[in-house]
Amino acid sequence: MTLPPDAYPPAVERLVAGLEPPEVRDILTRCLSGSVSPAVALMQMLIETEDSPAVRKAVDEVTGRAATLSRATDSILRDRVDELTQLVVENAPGCDRIAEMLRSNMDSPDQAATVEDGxxxxxRLFDWSxxxxxxxxxxxxxxxxxxxLDRATGEIIAQLERWGVISAEHALLDIGCGIGRLVEELAPRAREVSGIDVSTxxxxxxxxxxxxxANVKLLKGTGRDLREFGDAxxxxxxxxxxxxxxxQSGAALVETYFGEVTRVLKPGGHFVIxxxxxxxxxxxxxxxxxxxARDYEFDVVVSAERPFTLWDGLAFHLTRREALPRPAQHRAEESRPS
Ligand SMILES: C[S@@+](CC[C@H](N)C(=O)[O-])C[C@H]1O[C@@H](n2cnc3c(N)ncnc32)[C@H](O)[C@@H]1O
Incomplete structure (x- = not known):
């Protein structure tokens, strides 16, 4: 639950005052003010520090200070601290593992030099991780x-249902399906589900x-396109x-994927990013x-919304226009003087 604006800032400030590094203090402030979930806050602190004992220490400090909060007047804040504390205690080995994964430097935010490199x-990254x-x-x-993960996946499925993306008659495609956690949940709710991923x-x-x-198809793709699938x-x-x-692999690959999604979707089909x-x-x-969306014939139904409580994912929901324009080549031929 999000706290009412300006309801608790002084109490939140007291809980995080002096905590180091400042980035961790900021993340805890956002978490305790209700802007990000405790799980996302923990992930952000681990990314920031790559040091799970340091994150635990910061949360322990907040937990200790929260003991002075009044249950009567600061109950929402107390609940939020309790949730964060419980998450840290119950997921200590998981946090250690994630810090270790981050320290390995397998991942990098750098833009790839070429699409092939990307x-x-x-x-490599996902085969390893x-x-x-x-x-x-x-x-x-x-x-x-x-x-x-199941709870977060459940929120995504519920949102896709609200947007009309899922139906017993629908054939669905999951691009970059990973371990298939969404495919697993979509399959009982759809006619068929295909998942494709670049990682073996x-x-x-x-x-x-x-x-x-039985209604699931999973394919290792090249990462370059959706050539395994037919049109519409x-x-x-x-x-x-x-x-x-x-x-991150390159702007050209984004264009290719948008073109490919336009090709494999039926007119009116949904594209959720x-x-x-x-x-x-x-x-x-x-x-x-x-x-x-303009260039690849989509209408934007939802743009840059954050509909989830457990995860801070930014949502885009597009639909493919019903009537595709005639291919550019035909238009060029028509405009040629006879
Ligand atoms: C963070 S994981 C998310 C997996 C899944 N969508 C989920 O939410 O559970 C990103 C996935 O995208 C895949 N991926 C990255 N680049 C890709 C590409 N060019 N084509 C297809 N899959 C790609 C990775 O292999 C990885 O499985």
Whole structure:
């Protein structure tokens, strides 16, 4: 629950005063004010420090100070501290593992020199990370905890249902499906679900997890396109935390994927992107998506919203226009003087 504006700032300030480093203090302030969930706050602190004992120490300090808060007047804040404390206590090994993964420097925010390099980097990164922790490899904020990941996945599924993306008649595509946590939940609710991913180890994991599901197809793709699929075969395509990596591989790959999604979707089909980049510039992302939507024949239904409570994913919901313009080549031929 989000605290009413200006309701508790002095109490929050007292809980975090003097904590170091300042980045951790800021994250805790946002968490205790209700802007980010405790799980996302923990993930952010681990990314910031790469030091799980330091994160635990900061949370312990807040827990100790919170004992002075009045249950009568500061109950929401007390509950939030309790939730954070419990998460830290219950997920200590997961936090240690994530800090270790971060310290390995396998991941990097740097833009790839070429699309080929970018794709090879993603393949390497995700082949490796799924072997460290299946849950953390697709969502660090799960802290490697299957129950936390299931709850976050449940929120995504509920939102997709509200947007009309999921239906028993629909054929769905999950781009960058990872371990198949969404495919698993979509399959019982859809006619068929296809998942594609550039990482062999991710697809192997997804194949194992989805083995009992008869209406699921999982493919290791090249990372360059969706050539495995025919034209206008899907009612919806989703990409959850995949575009930041496609984008990091190069602007040309983003264009290719948008063109490919236009091709494989039926007219009127849904295209949902949850997190387009990790740049932290919501307006910039919204502008880029608006331009891509114009160029690739989508209408933007939802732009840059954060509909989840457990996860801070930035959501875009597009629909493919019903009537595609005639191919540019035909238009060029028509305009040629006879
Ligand atoms: C953070 S994980 C998210 C996985 C999944 N969407 C989820 O939310 O559980 C990002 C996934 O995108 C995949 N990926 C990265 N670049 C890709 C590309 N060019 N084509 C297809 N998949 C890609 C990675 O291998 C990885 O499995």
């Amino acid at each position: 794709i090879a980097f993603c393949e 799924v072997q460290q922790s299946e849950e953390a490899s697709v969502a660090l904020y799960s802290l490697g905890n299957p129950q936390l 180890q991710m697809i192997n994991t997804a194949l194992r997890r989805c083995a009992p599901l 075969v899907f009612d919806a395509a989703i990409a959850v935390d995949t575009f930041p990596y496609i984008r 949850l997190n387009y980049s990790y740049g932290g510039d919501d307006e910039g992302d919204a502008n880029e998506i608006a331009r891509l």
